[in-house]
Amino acid sequence: MKILYHWLKEFVAIPLEPRELGSRLSLAGVAVDAIEESPAGPVLDAEITTNRPDLLGHLGVAREVAAIVRSSFKMPEAQPKESAERAGDATRVEITCPDLCGRFTARVLRAVRIGPSPDWLRQRLEALGQTPINNVVDATNYVMFELGHALHAFDLDTLAERRIVVRRANPGEKMRTLDGIERVLTRDMCVVADARRAVAIGGIMGGAETEISSATRNLLLECAWFDPISIRRTSKALGLRTEASIRFERRADPEMAERASRRCAQLIQEIAGGEVLAGVVDVYPSRQPAAELELTRRELLRVMGADVPDAEIEGILRALGFEPQRTDANRAGHDSLVAAWRCTQPSWRNDVAREVDLIEEVARHHGFDKFPPRLPAARQPARRLSHANALDALRERLIGLGYQEAVPIPFVDEVHDVLFREEAAGAPGIARLANPLAEDAAVLRSTGAVTMVRTLEWNLNRGQRNLRLFEIGRVYGIEGSKSVETPMLTLGAAGLAREKSVHDSPRTFGLEDLKGDLETLLEICGGVQAEAGGPAWLQAGRAMRLALVREKSALSAGDTKWAGAGGQLARRVAERFKLKQDVWVAQLQLDPLVRAFAAHRAGRHFVPLPRFPAVERDFSLVVADGVTFGRVAQTIRGLAVPEIENIEAVDLFRGGAIPAGKHSLLVRVTLQSHESTLTEAQVNEVSARIVAALEREVGATLRTG
Amino acid sequence: MSGAKSNPERNLAELGATSAEGISALFVEVRARFDRETGQLAAGDLAAWTALRNSWLGRSSGVITAIGDNWLKPSAPEQKRVVGKLLNELKAHVESTLEELRVRAEAAGETGAAAASGTDLSLPGLRRALGTRHPICQTLEELERIFLSIGFSVVEGPEIETPYYNFEALNIPEHHPARDTMDTFYLSLPKGSPELLLRTHTSPMQIHTMERQQPPVRIIVPGRCYRRDNPDSTHSFAFHQIEGLAVDTDITFCEFKGTVEYFVREFLGPKTRTRLRPSYFPFTEPSAEVDASCFACDGRGCRICKQAGWIELFGSGMVDPAVYGFVNYDAKRLSGFAFGMGVERMAMMRYGISDIQLLYQNDVRFLRQFV
Known part of the structure; x- marks a missing residue:
């Protein structure tokens, strides 16, 4: 809200320049963001927190200023010159919904002359960003900005039977508001009506048919109090926020209604002439006695941790209108530890209802800077998340493997999301937003792959060709009426695995790179195994399902628990993203990785280094296509020779002297004994057994020459 | 390795050096000859260095071995102490100088070879592209x-x-x-x-x-x-x-x-x-x-x-x-x-x-x- 420096000065003496005042207000909780000059003098632009409707008027801000500078605060007393005729004889007011309207005051003015407002008033309104309309409307706005309470002036002669009924709107009741829009109302909305129809939406906006026009002569001046929740509901339902609704929805001061009405009548009389009828019609069903509050030094010390002197406490609370009275037995003593004050809650401070609220009032005006900083005592060890070590280790490896970490926003287009979904039985449903901002961000992703492909797409479209990216983040779903959030690890790659340089030749990223990276990465989780196959979003023949060795060994044979899948993005899916390049994606659930990491960590044990030399033997095999290295290795291991330490595939080729339908596989076997140096005879014996087994089991022949 | 007054192939008596001063003068002369020969060695010429080392430190025919055989061994006990000390000093000098020359010769040789093969250190090294954390x-x-x-x-x-x-x-x-x-x-x-x-x-x-x-x-x-x-x-x-x-x-x-x-x-x-x-x-x-x-x-x-x-x-x-x-x-x-x-x-x-x-x-x- 904008605050005029000179307007404040009408209520309080301010020994501070505008800039200094702004910074003092900020430090007391009224955040002044900027100070500008205007024809009406300096304007302070303040951010008013929603708990302080009293600061939506100059009077309330002046009261804060008075507490800051501890100077006296002058409550303006307004008294229009009243004529003999009584307002109560000219109109009647009835409230049929006291739960929605707690007070309604009406003053009647006769023979006013509608015209432009005087310059000083126009200048002030313009400085606040308001457009002056005519003297009567401007006066109601002026008083709203002065006292923080909204008012409304009706053309009395347009009100049927010149009387007011405050009631619930009839279902479907229609009314055209001042902005020219026809509003359709509902039962839970409060309207100000005359004998026939609604003439205003209570506390929000007046109606067009009863507004002040150049022909208006007689006025009914409304100043009321409406229930905050009702105002908020109605304002939201109608999509109509006004200066009035903002004040009422934050709970305006019901006591201010009559005073603001009186002040406004006086101002209208001053600038538009006319006659103010005697008295006010005041229907006040929700009048409540002021609440009493207690503040004790004990509680102040318990919350704030440092003391504030008696004089300071009393000075602050008095300036803010809390009328503090010492009530403890020790009230002759200064700064007594048992000091207690009884305070009265001012009608404009609904936000201060408890002792802790009084403590805040004292603390913020005393100054937060006066409380000494201390670190809290340590009571227990600090713990990281239980999976933090696993994530650190995975991230460290991924970065070592050249993958850059991505953090995408998990909102996606449902059309894209479904491309990556595997409709397995029991899979959670899509988590759709009820109120998305955009169609392409209307669901929470159900896979990490969808956002990874979009990230690859973003970079490829910007000329970045060689990509390796990873993300650790959640995917979302709905199961019944419950939400499911699953952490995932997603990898993405495209372009070259090795770039061309003076030292090296280029090499395109392929399935073996993705597999190798996953194998290197998941060493720390006890290893990963891949099998051909995968979800439909991966290209057939270039897709693999991934299982953790640790998880697999815990399951019975033939039963596989897949930790994830990876491979080349299916052409069909790539085309939907207009990707011309081959891109590679792998996706793994994080929780099994974290479990396997912990188990692997716990299971690490030292194995004595061999004391005897190892021997390598190469077997150049010719096998039929379809005989995999895996089967070859399995066959060799099947011999259960304890000296077989390692089996590696060193070379693989087709063509040349190799007949069609077969290929050559060079297998290197490392033999190692922990008991003795292997003799030539021993090595030859094992080699012969290996060759025999391979011939027998997989039909391999040894290549000669 | 002959002709000089300090010919190590002859014994001290033959060289007419019986006093401590005389012996000392012989060693000074040998050392001067060594320094002269090393001074003529071309930088980076490892073959010349090897020849030089053999002529001085060769186990069977080197100067140091000859001095030990011809000057030290036949000496009388009190003379032996003087000769032994001087011989050790000479040997240490020869060894350390030759080692220094070897290091220098090898370094010079490598630089020359590198220049010939065109190594360009202004080229970037072979780096591994690592990832980054967000x-x-x-x-x-x-x-x-x-x-x-x-x-x-x-x-x-x-x-x-x-x-x-x-x-x-x-x-x-x-x-x-x-x-x-x-x-x-x-x-x-x-x-x-x-x-x-x-x-x-x-x-x-x-x-x-x-x-x-x-x-x-x-x-x-x-x-x-x-x-x-x-x-x-x-x-x-x-x-x-x-x-x-x-x-x-x-x-x-x-x-x-x-x-x-x-x-x-x-x-x-x-x-x-x-x-x-x-x-x-x-x-x-x-x-x-x-x-x-x-x-x-x-x-x-x-x-x-x-x-x-x-x-x-x-x-x-x-x-x-x-x-x-x-x-x-x-x-x-x-x-x-x-x-x-x-x-x-x-x-x-x-x-x-x-x-x-x-x-x-x-x-x-x-x-x-x-x-």
């Missing part, structure tokens, strides 16, 4: 480390929440004006299902944590939050926060202030000043905005701090006793503080990033900058 994760990690060091444990919670945890239990009842400042995404669910929303802050974990454990509580909650704001350079509908909560029997505003000041100095540097400005949040009382003196101008006022000298960091305050009511904590005995800071804001400040959207595009040219 700046948001780096910032989160740094924030976590600071709070871990003063006893705050890390906890996590769901991003999809109920209105109860996101609002009601935090003292934000329905129709509270504070809900306006947190425009909320709701999930679309079958009719009759309880409402679910995307949390607008990490504060719901305050409630979950206090429901689960008794004080002392010292936690931070890093995580993603969502607000239905139209995206621009400072708004994103998904962003990260770190929530903090400390509850105990002896935590006052002073401990709150000490913690916040410690954090600001650790994160922004030891000279940074902290300012607490009264504010309002429904779940804290008293509430405060934490400002830090501007890191760019040290509080003098500049473009970054909009001439204020201060930069708003995050909202915080003492836990409102009403919140304790929702978790069955004894508000008369317990007190605590809470804060919630935007991680993107911290990262943008730290790295001078002007547009929040850059953080989510994951353009590798951007990511590579945070090595």
